[in-house]
Amino acid sequence: DDWQTFxxxxxxxxxxxxxxxxxxxxxxxxxxxxxxxxxxxxxPTPRYDSGVYHSSGQDLQRKDVLEMLFRIFDREQLxxxxxxxxxxxxxxxxxxxEDQPEQAVGIELVNLHGQTWKKSQVAARGQAPFxxxxxxxxxxxxxxxxxxxxxxYQPHPSFQGVAVQLSLNGYLQLPGLDWGYDDTT
Numbered sequence: 001d002d003w004q005t006f007x008x009x010x011x012x013x014x015x016x017x018x019x020x021x022x023x024x025x026x027x028x029x030x031x032x033x034x035x036x037x038x039x040x041x042x043x044p045t046p047r048y049d050s051g052v053y054h055s056s057g058q059d060l061q062r063k064d065v066l067e068m069l070f071r072i073f074d075r076e077q078l079x080x081x082x083x084x085x086x087x088x089x090x091x092x093x094x095x096x097x098e099d100q101p102e103q104a105v106g107i108e109l110v111n112l113h114g115q116t117w118k119k120s121q122v123a124a125r126g127q128a129p130f131x132x133x134x135x136x137x138x139x140x141x142x143x144x145x146x147x148x149x150x151x152x153y154q155p156h157p158s159f160q161g162v163a164v165q166l167s168l169n170g171y172l173q174l175p176g177l178d179w180g181y182d183d184t185t
Contacts, residue, residue, distance in 0.1 A: 003063065010069045014076045024079035026163050029066050030145065032127065033088030037066035037152070041144045043091045066153065073158035080156075082149060083163040087127040087170035090141050106135045109175070110182040117179075127169040134185050138171065 017025060029035055035042045066082060073080040097104040108116040109132050117130055131138040146162060153159045166172055174180045 003068075006063060006065045006068060010065070010072045013069075014072050014078055017078055018076060024081060024160070026081045026083050027069070028085060028165070029082040029149075031085040031087075031165075035066075037064050037149075039145070039148060041090075041092065041141065041148055070153055070156040070158050074156055078158055079160045080158045081161050081163050082153070082159075083165055084145060084149070085165040085167075085170060086142060086145075086172050087129070087165075087167065089130060092141055092144075093131060093138065096137065104137075106182045106184045107131055107137055108182075109171070109179050110185075111178050112181045114181070129169065129171045129173075129175045129179070131171040132180065132182065132185060133171050133173060134180065142172070 013025065017023070029037060030039070030042055033043065070080055093104075093107055097107060108118065109129055110116055111120055113120070117128055121128060133139070133142075149162060164172060168175050
């Protein structure tokens with residue numbers, strides 16, 4: 001909720017890693033449609049940073065918790081590998097689907113009955129393979145998130161790569177043989 005809480009948690013994590021003789025951590029930094037860093041490609045939600053909603057209005061600025069963690073890990077000579085999860089609605093893709101439906105054909109996953117995921121399934125906690133990973137526009141949005149993350153944090157010595165979470169609730173892979181039945185795919 002505030003910088004002090006994030007700093008204490010990050011510092012404690014680094015100290016615990018050193019205490020246990022570990023030298024790195026893989027940390028989920030973008031999940032459930034939000035991130036612990038400001039992003040032009042991921043819409044913020046209060047899930048990971050609710051300081052803006054604090055009753056006293058004490059922390060209105062969106063925090064870059066990931067920058068703070070990289071600085072802590074740089075200082076402690078540890079490695080931090082940020083992990084990205086692609087399983088929630090993407091604002092740019094949704095805008096394209098809404099504003100230009102004729103150009104958005106194939107972006108949403110289609111099953112063998114011609115239905116999109118949103119029309120035929122229920123998203124668990126807002127997570128689902130909403131989009132077709134083979135569509136160029138979906139791939140472009142995924143690359144945008146990666147590029148933004150790498151460009152912003154690659155100067156840190158503790159930054160040693162990016163991980164992705166692959167799951168049936170995400171759109172980095174097709175969720176099974178019953179999906180990917182749009183005309184192009």
